[in-house]
Amino acid sequence: MTLRIICATSHWLLLVLGISIGIFMFVNAGDRNWFTFIVAQPLELGLSGGIGPVLVNTAIVVGIALAISVMTAVASITLILSMERSASRIAHHIAALTRGLLSIGASTPRLLVGIGAATVFGNWFGLGITALCGILSLACILGPIMANGLIHALDQQKDRLMPTCIALGLSMSQTWLRYIAPAALPGLLATSIQCVGRGLGDAAALYLTSGTALAILGSIDQPAATLAVYAYSLVLDVAGGIKNAYAAGFVLLILTATLQTPLIYLNKDTST
């Protein structure tokens, strides 16, 4: 009986802590017109005014990075799967190696990917601190996560459906294209949503590569701050910007929470 109480207490403690995050962010943001805040331009280095351009920048950076990561992820996965189907042992080793590399990529801390990308894209490719550099570095972060999630979904569906399809006499391409790939689509969607969330929330890598400039992006070879970077720099770099930082944080929180809701429905089948 006591065990039950202890477990329940821990659980509700966590939940209360979590809900209070939202409350505190909202309260500390102070009295403001939220609609104006979301749409207006930032003034005084972000100490007042709104986050309109920052949101646009965020959408551009995260959107393009996501597109790149989806494409590279699909390419990698096609490679891995075709290697695993071939007969030669070398191909199998390459496939296993690729899977391992993707795994490593997915578990590297984002900060380290950030300084690596800052060096490769910023220094070696000469891009400096610009949105393009930030996009590429975010793609390096999100790509392996996307690839891992997608390949995990495909593996699961393959184990489930392949024996049945082969036994029925379907060809490989039919099995993959008509049965396995569509079955893995919810997994793909879930991973994509997760990646968007990660992209929105990343401050470390983008702080190093994409910079803290607040104007709307004219072209991608200018520095640009995303929402997370904006909030971070207001806390540590600019004196007195805390209130706006809380407001921006609250917007971030709402965005993340909204992104999570489809995931809850997508994952409903696994929870009984």
Next chain:
Amino acid sequence: MNNITGTIWAVVKTTAGLILPVSSVILFIVLVTGVSDAQHIGLLASEYWNPARGEYGLVWLMFSSVHIALVACIPGLFIGTLSAIHLCFYAGARSRAIGQSILGILASIPSVVAGLFTLAVFTPLLGFTALSGAVAVFLMVTPPYTLIAQSVLHSVALQPVLSARMLGYTDIQLLRYVVLRAAAKHLVSAGCLTLARALGEATAVSMVVGNTLFNIPPLLDDSALTLAGAILRGHKEALQTHMDALYAAGVILMLMVMTLALTAHFLFRRSNKGERR
């Protein structure tokens, strides 16, 4: 003709497919080759970290990172496991749905938000200290662990627990002889991954931790600076030597994280073997 197009297509496919894996590792190579001058490595052994005075000792940075990660993870794993047990075995369907939704949102909050919350609530009480940093890491790290732990318990321990309850096991007996036995390796593996995540946490920690080393060793009520924090804060204005030191810090951080991730991976392998029919 077909053969040539076939080969070209194969080459294109392979190159495209390899972009991602190679880029995953190229960053690691950068970190290792980043040190421009070998003699700078000697500087890493000095005691203090003070780039302004040319001192680049990494020891206390490492200590801070590990210290804060442990102080955050030990309560985090404990509370997370208890919460997972509650979600898996005791919660009703509606309670479980609510809990999982909220934890899901918590698990995906940006680091900045966790940092801001700690700044608002705990830093006024605790000051800009290592303990504040540990709180921020705790917030980032416990919800994902709880969700993983719950999923593990559900898949590995739920059925044995039902069987054992029918035999008449009490709650404590269930926990000790069924749940922990069935799930131990999985939970430790998840714990290793959580610790790795805690070590790599940069934004949230650097917002509340003070980012300077006054006292050595930095205890819980001292201002502290982690490896990740040093990299994040120092990167903008770093000159050559400083930059090398940051790369070295990155290498060490990478090694720590990778060791933990590999341990988790191999633990998982072994526990999988035990259950193959």
Next chain:
Amino acid sequence: MNSTNIPTIDINKYSLHTPTALILNSISLKFEGHGMVAIVGPSGHGKSTLAHSVARMLNDYTKWTATGDILMSDRSLSQWDERSLRSRIGFVMQQPAMLPHTVADNIVTPQTLINNTDVATAHRCASVLMYALGLSHHTLATRAHKLSGGEQQRLAIARAVLLSPPVLILDEPTSALDPLATATLIQYLKDLTKRSRVIMITHDIESARSCERVVFLRCGESQGATITADGSPEEVFDDPSKPFEFQFARRLPMHH
């Protein structure tokens, strides 16, 4: 601890609903004293649900509403505390889960934990039972997951039996067993019935015929399962005035 007196199970006009359907329709049954009963019927008609109800093991996922009552020793099932209930009623599921990790963890540890038997006696009883059920070619240190489906089923039955519950409910105990193992199990259960009450859900007619009482449960024209026959195997299976049961026992396909 088990009682030397076998508790009476009295199912009293028991009906079970989900929000959308009636599952059990006013079931009345009584089990007194020792002996073996088989509950038979077509798949999916509610036999398992009835067994789970008597063992108080209905899952929490479905919103069940029940009318009527199930009494054990003249007290409602819901009024018994968990320990007393489990020490009196043993239940083996259709697809039982193995406790982690070894065979010993499944048949020695429960005895020491629940009945406080000393380890040596527990080992002895476990070995004897493994021999009786045809599992003796495995050692106690074998990992339970390595056993085949039928062996796991027998292990689960051994697990429950070793705790000496006066009432033993088995849900399809022979579904994964080959004919020899089935015969061995039925023989063992018959020995067991001299001192306990065994209730066996099954659709294996031969096993049912070895019991002294058979209860036939099926859904009729109206929703919900009812008891359509209750008596000796001959009365239930060999009565031409009960065509469904008659054909069921002879594996004759039904024509509607």
